[in-house]
Amino acid sequence: MKKFVQLIIGALILGLIFLGLSKWYSSEDNQKTGKKIYVYNWGEYIDPDLIKKFEKESGIKVVYETFDSNEAMEAKIRNGGTHYDVAFPSEYTVQKMKKGHLLLPLNHQKLPNMKNLDPNYLNMDYDRHNRYSVPYFFGTVGIIYNKNAYPKEDFTSWRSLYNPKFKNDIILVDGAREIMGMSLNKLGYSLNDTNPKHLQEAENDLNHLAPQVKGVVGDEVTMMLEQHEANIAVVWSGTAAPIVQEHPEFNYVVPKEGSNLWFDNMVIPKTAQNKEGAYQFINFLLDAQNSKQNTEWVGYATPNKAAAQKLPAEIRNDHRFYPTKDTQNRLEVYKDLGKDILSDYNEHFLNFKMTLQ
Template sequence: MKKLLMTFSGIALLLVLFIGLQFALTASRSQSDSGKKDTITFYNWGDYIDPEILKDFEKESGYKVNYQTFDSNEAMYTKIKQGGTNFDLAVPSDYMVAKLKDAGLLAKLDKSKLSGMSHFDKTFMNQSFDKGNEYSLPYFWGTLGILYNKKVVSEGDLKGWSSIWSEKYRHRLLLVDSARDVLGLTLLSQGKSVNDKNVADIAAAQGKLSSLMPNVKAIVGDELKLYMAQGEGDLAVTYSGEARNAMERNKDLAYTVPEDGSNLWLDNLVIPKKAEHKEAAYALMNYLSRPDVAAKNAKYIGYATPNKDAKALLPDSVKNNEGFYPKQDLLDKLQVYEKFNQYWTQKYNDAFLEFKLGKS
């Protein structure tokens, strides 16, 4: 009888231990799931948000931010499409919003959960890549323009894109290595659209572009801003964000957008369709849309904010700089790149390649 009692006691003890272990595992899973639920995975360009903003958001909202970065729209697209990581919020550029949307990779925004839409300047809303802002909200914006050394080049001589063809800039011009941008500015100089899809117009632009080669010192990529900061070029065609970076390194540099108009680029906040924490994504979108937060972010990043109420909070030296915040008459001339199909993409690439071969 005693042996039997000991056996039952042993079984009871094992049952207690088993139940305790199961409870511990369940609690552990619950805590793990709770932690996961309270974490938002934010997929953004490198150094494209003030780190203090993320810390402040975590304190205010209770969410933890898992910040991951990419270095190109294409890399971001591939990761989102593969689905290995369920990103909750991402920052694609204009044409990539359209590509992600067309591929069925974005969640349609629930406007009832967005509290900051009234803060945005209408100029940057309802763009061709996302009519009605059904899938995206603008994050930062900028232009293609001319970065120049004020000691040797006058802004008054850079009123139109055709100015860079002047003989006085022979072997002094740096060009960004981009078919769409260089063909686009050439089309603008001829009174055409950056989204022109006329074979004769493309041929005419290619002909004019070929005559620019004597002025071109180099066709370069990311290193362009460094070359300009080091004084290795007197003027360059580049993006406003890259221009600001170069200007911070060299106070003799300035940036202007020609009166013919230019490309308007927009980086945007989107929620991938497979996002697991959409409520957290909306919370961060709303936080970033607050004027005080958006202004703080713009000061840190240096790019132009599409948030009109945030812009009002910026220093006069920033918001009155027409190179980065053009007046409305010039803003009205800015054009967003439309997403081209393979045929027109190849047409532009071929024209630019032939131009580049003239440099070799």
């Protein structure tokens, strides 16, 4: 009898252990598939309150990580490890990731809020029919300057920066495509140029700019301008917008020779573990009210037409940051130039930076 009772107790214990393990595995599996998504984005590129709102409405936990370059993001997704469900590459990286079979084709029926997007920013060359990507924010590269420091100067041309009177008063963003592109546009070439002679010519041209350059910097741009450590900068429009809005002595222009029209996008990597959660998150960000809130927090221009209509008129009608069709006609979107050509751009840019030391 004693042995029988022990067998019964043992069976009950085993049953409880099995039940507990089943629930644990079920919970873990549920977290991986239905209750958690991994999001990989640029730093300070989403309103944190929207993440909390999404988690509350959907019941899905957002594990949020950031990157500081397209190359770092693409390499991490390619190499595996963390299986991100949503990522935010720029346009030329979308092209590269498509070629590398790293992206999941999108089912637009699961993204009904795509109807809110401005058709002018859909079906771009880098992703026809938005097969793999949905635009998130867009902008330009241009010149921001202090009108009080230079009240009579005209910055509507890249050539204006080469004036010796600006000695040691210009800062540049630390981007090979941006700064080499600036020089290529000034010389009358495409910022997607692959001709080795033109790239060398652009480097030589930048060397003439060097005496005017105080430094090539990253996130310090805003602080340096606001503290008047420099009065002119070549920056992204999203960096310029809050400065211009908060400090009326600054203005931002896109030079007449042309510049970059860039797009950051939302994609679902092919290795995503929670595809349904990814669709929910992207569609949530495409909601007009959510997109408006996000746009006001981030400061970049939104391709979401329904959201833009909710923005204050002084923002949505500011053609410095929401360029007209005429302006856009002289802008170019970056193309994936391939590893070898990109290395050439980086090498020429590095050579230029070395002249500043």
